[in-house]
Amino acid sequence: MIAFVKDLSIILAGAIALITFVTGTYQYFRQNRYTRVQHFVDMRRRFLENPTFRELLELLATDDAKLNQMPVQDRRNLVGFFEEVALLMNSGILQPQVTRYMFGYYVRLIDRSEHFWEGLDKGSMYWTVFRDLASQLEALKIGPRNARELKF
Secondary structure, X not given: OHHHHHHHHHHHHHHHHHHHHHHHHHHXXXXXXXXXXXHHHHHHHHHHOOHHHHHHHHHHHOOOHHHHHOOHHHHHHHHHHHHHHHXXXXXXXXXXXXXXXXXXXXXXXXXXXXXXXXXXXXXXXXHHHHHHHHXXXXXXXXXXXXXXXXXX
């Protein structure tokens, strides 16, 4: 009888340990996903709530010639923001498909704008991360079917 209780307690302890491990792993992955979502929300908020960025984006929509009259530092800050997005994507915090879907349009506008880059050296080594982001996002194809599958 004592051997039976001993064996039963070992099996029960093993089951509890396994359940604890599975629950802990599940919570870890949920927390990881929450952290990624939080990074994304913070970046998106910073992007959309910045009046300078909004003004630049309005001008970029039509590649307005007034872009070259905007302060160089404001344009640098906008490209720098997208370089931060690229670093988050390259670090695995943001999925490439999510980055493309949420920021790709704006990256393309900047990359293709002639007026935006006046006074800035687009070919400079300091914009390598941005140029790499633009080419990576351009290579990703996201259609209506893929858009429904986007996840953090």
